[in-house]
Amino acid sequence: MNDAVIEIERLNTRFGSAVVHRDVGFSVRRGEIFALVGASGCGKSTLLREAIVLQRPQSGSIRVFGQEVVGMDDEQALPLRRRWGVMFERGALFSALTVRENVSMVLEEHADLSAALRAEVAAVKIALTGLPADAGPKYPSELSGGMRKRAALARAMALDPELLFLDEPTAGLDPLSATGIDELVRHLRDALGLTIMMVTHDLDLLWRTADRVAVLGDGRILGIGTMAELSRSDDPLIHEYFYGPRGRAAREQAWNRK
Amino acid sequence: MTPATTPPEDDSADIRPGATPAELRCSGAWVLHALASLERRVAALPVPAERELRIDASAVSSMDTSGAWLLHRTMRALEARGATLRLEGLRPEFATLLELIAARMRAQRPTEAGAPGMLERVGRGAWEGLSGALGLLAFVGESTLAVVRSLANPRRIRWRPILYNIQTAGFEALPITGLLSFLLGIVIAYQGAEQLRRVGANIYIVDLVGLSMVRELSPLITAIIVAGRSGSAYAAQIGTMKVTEEIDALRTIGVAPLDLLVLPKVLALAIALPLLTVYTDVMGILGGMVMARPQLGVSFSTFIDRLGDAVSLTSYLIGVGKAPVFAVIIALVGCYQGFQVTGSAESVGRQTTVSVVQSIFLVILTDALFSIAFSWFGL
Numbered sequence: 046m047n048d049a050v051i052e053i054e055r056l057n058t059r060f061g062s063a064v065v066h067r068d069v070g071f072s073v074r075r076g077e078i079f080a081l082v083g084a085s086g087c088g089k090s091t092l093l094r095e096a097i098v099l100q101r102p103q104s105g106s107i108r109v110f111g112q113e114v115v116g117m118d119d120e121q122a123l124p125l126r127r128r129w130g131v132m133f134e135r136g137a138l139f140s141a142l143t144v145r146e147n148v149s150m151v152l153e154e155h156a157d158l159s160a161a162l163r164a165e166v167a168a169v170k171i172a173l174t175g176l177p178a179d180a181g182p183k184y185p186s187e188l189s190g191g192m193r194k195r196a197a198l199a200r201a202m203a204l205d206p207e208l209l210f211l212d213e214p215t216a217g218l219d220p221l222s223a224t225g226i227d228e229l230v231r232h233l234r235d236a237l238g239l240t241i242m243m244v245t246h247d248l249d250l251l252w253r254t255a256d257r258v259a260v261l262g263d264g265r266i267l268g269i270g271t272m273a274e275l276s277r278s279d280d281p282l283i284h285e286y287f288y289g290p291r292g293r294a295a296r297e298q299a300w301n302r303k
Numbered sequence: 304m305t306p307a308t309t310p311p312e313d314d315s316a317d318i319r320p321g322a323t324p325a326e327l328r329c330s331g332a333w334v335l336h337a338l339a340s341l342e343r344r345v346a347a348l349p350v351p352a353e354r355e356l357r358i359d360a361s362a363v364s365s366m367d368t369s370g371a372w373l374l375h376r377t378m379r380a381l382e383a384r385g386a387t388l389r390l391e392g393l394r395p396e397f398a399t400l401l402e403l404i405a406a407r408m409r410a411q412r413p414t415e416a417g418a419p420g421m422l423e424r425v426g427r428g429a430w431e432g433l434s435g436a437l438g439l440l441a442f443v444g445e446s447t448l449a450v451v452r453s454l455a456n457p458r459r460i461r462w463r464p465i466l467y468n469i470q471t472a473g474f475e476a477l478p479i480t481g482l483l484s485f486l487l488g489i490v491i492a493y494q495g496a497e498q499l500r501r502v503g504a505n506i507y508i509v510d511l512v513g514l515s516m517v518r519e520l521s522p523l524i525t526a527i528i529v530a531g532r533s534g535s536a537y538a539a540q541i542g543t544m545k546v547t548e549e550i551d552a553l554r555t556i557g558v559a560p561l562d563l564l565v566l567p568k569v570l571a572l573a574i575a576l577p578l579l580t581v582y583t584d585v586m587g588i589l590g591g592m593v594m595a596r597p598q599l600g601v602s603f604s605t606f607i608d609r610l611g612d613a614v615s616l617t618s619y620l621i622g623v624g625k626a627p628v629f630a631v632i633i634a635l636v637g638c639y640q641g642f643q644v645t646g647s648a649e650s651v652g653r654q655t656t657v658s659v660v661q662s663i664f665l666v667i668l669t670d671a672l673f674s675i676a677f678s679w680f681g682l
Binding site: 140141152156157158159162165166169170172173175184185186187202204205232235236237238 | 334335336338339342367368369372376396397399400403404407408410645646647648649650
């Protein structure tokens, strides 16, 4: 049985003459929290955008739920998009709608529920992400950065997806909110059997939640494995990433917890 | 949902009384797609007479957050009626989910604000209208103060943005304003020709076109086009800067947004609009002249000879003199609406529309007031 949810093979992406991905390949297994890390501008977010059919690579193959998504148009991607949720880096909440409307709008499009039931389900999703009840009727511009992130997660979770893409889920959050998010991510995975693919810089988040991590650099995968395995890697770029001052602090904290 | 993506076991999602009255049986896929039908079944459950209820959930095949919430809500509702519940057979991963939902829902105190009533909506609307008018008034006052301040200290006037605004709002508007007033001249001459020919007063086409263009139409049409072109741009620019916190950044750097963003626009438009009006005067009369020759046989030289008598200097100055007033209205309304933007992309669009509608309205209103005032003074 093939239990890979995302399979990427020989992926090549170029912007003009700048090569972003050179024969990149890896797969994400069902039920795991997979993280993609790397320096800024190394093409992590581009890869994520290619997997969710917002951008097209020059060549290569990306299969999600066993279906080839490279070259799909929006209409073909729709059945797949219903099965995954995406949380964008800056939230991308619709500014003209309240938080509750942001969530219930997704339900309205894709689920056959009465208005009252929809409002209640939306309230549940909002509660799930740890937002207070009075956040529902507020507009995104009235929320703090951390609350906006949670609201974006609530919208991504609206249809109870099997696969969740998170772009920088904790960027710009205070440590307490960030901890809340990584607990939430783990909880959701354990309880729902979600597969989560995230792009992140947050080493604490990596140590706490990620089952496997791929390090992207120089246009290729420098290393892939658990955090413990990667931290023993002798690749200089990976070493620099995990043994820089911040990396060390996060690692020590992770050991202390154990 | 399309049938292809609906799991087959959806139909069996169910909750019903079990073998004994003290038992409830849950089964099937407790997921979002089945939620509507499940909720109906929950509502149709007979009120259990027993004090102690056993909920058998061993037949639940799958569960997501929506399903878990419905189970949670059903259990809380039963407990509220005084029943003691015992949940059995739920798979451990679903139990974890149920606990997560229970914990999160408990952390949340329900606060329901009702929709505002009729009276409240009227009140809010009135208050918004009033505070909008007061805000505009305050903004005009602040801008006047800023003008006075910068005139007292002319070296602090920012010339570059003024020149830039003269170029974008004035020079770049030449083709469109010129074309439109030329067409307007043609239309007036064409419509007037019919009437004048009937009474044999062909030469008075010069008075008709000249006076109406110079005194009324040319300043008005120019102001309306500039309000649509530049007033909207001012509102959108300042509004977007407000959304991206650039206005706040200016304040922290110690630059008054009014000095940098509003004054140059007001001054530039106050210079550009009269110049544009002079130009549209010429283009409009040219249009009338072109139409007068074939329609009424008034040659170009006859037309120009007559123009000096038809249009007095007073009329000409009145027309051009209105332009700076219109300019100040357009620039101030545009900038003011820009500052009224709050946070969202939709708000930028709304305030931009409001700025155009409001400035055109105020321009026409002011023009009407001018007409009344001039006839009062017999000009």
